[in-house]
Amino acid sequence: MHDKLREHIEKIVPLSDDEFAFVCTHFTIKKFKKHQFLIQEGEAVKxxxxVISGLLKLVHTDDxxxxxxxxxxxxxxxxxxxYAYYTQTEATMSLECVEDTVVFCLLLEDYKKLCDGLQKMERFFLQKANFGFIASQRRIISWLTSNAKERYEQLLKQSPSLIQRVPKSLLATYLGVSRETLSRLSS
Structure with missing residues (x-):
């Protein structure tokens, strides 16, 4: 499992064996079952x-x-x-397993130690954050400028394996359409 983490990091920054050994000391591995929560709204986010294997959904429940x-x-x-992780405040979203899932877990304290102790990791996390920010902006723009069919086609093009793994009811919620509308879009 550590090989997957190393491969992931080394897509951005190369690591020596000693550097990777240092990185590994900051992570723990946890296994979760389908429908189990990693984070629940209102709780602290540790x-x-x-994700090593499996599938998660991040959900916000409105008023x-x-x-x-x-x-x-x-x-x-x-x-x-x-937001809750970096500010050490209560979660406003829940993180739940859609499938049985195995993850590497990183405490905020260990994240800071990694960044302070190995500049390469600071660069790695900065690039991951930048890519995440870009993806969020693209999704917002898609929501603002695309109809349901266009959003579905974009998702199909960007993440075809996701469409195969996620139940249609969850895909419909993600796309902001009814299950019936999704069925029409996907046929």
Missing amino acids: YSYF TGKQHIVSFAMEDWWESDF
Whole structure:
């Protein structure tokens, strides 16, 4: 499993064996079952998560009780309620397993130690944050400028494996359409 983490990091920064050994001391591995929560709204957010295997959904529940899927995270993706993680405040979103999932967990304290102790990791996390920010902006623009069919086609083009793994009811929620509308879009 550590090989997957190393491969992921080395897509951005090369690491010596000693540097990678240092990196590994800051992560723990946890396994979760389908429907189990890694984060629940209103609780403290201890970790950011790197997905080794499985699939997660990040959900915000509004004041009326309606759930909004903010994102999905599968292998090689990072996920958390990042606002709550970095500010050490209560979660405003829940992170739940769509499939049985294995993750590397990183405490904020260990994140800071990694960045302070190895400049390469600071550069790695900066680039991951930048890519995440870009993806969020692109999704917002898509929501503002695209109709449901166009959003579905964009998702199909960008993440075809996600479409195969996520139940249609969750995909519909993510795209902001009814299950019936999604069925028409996907046929």
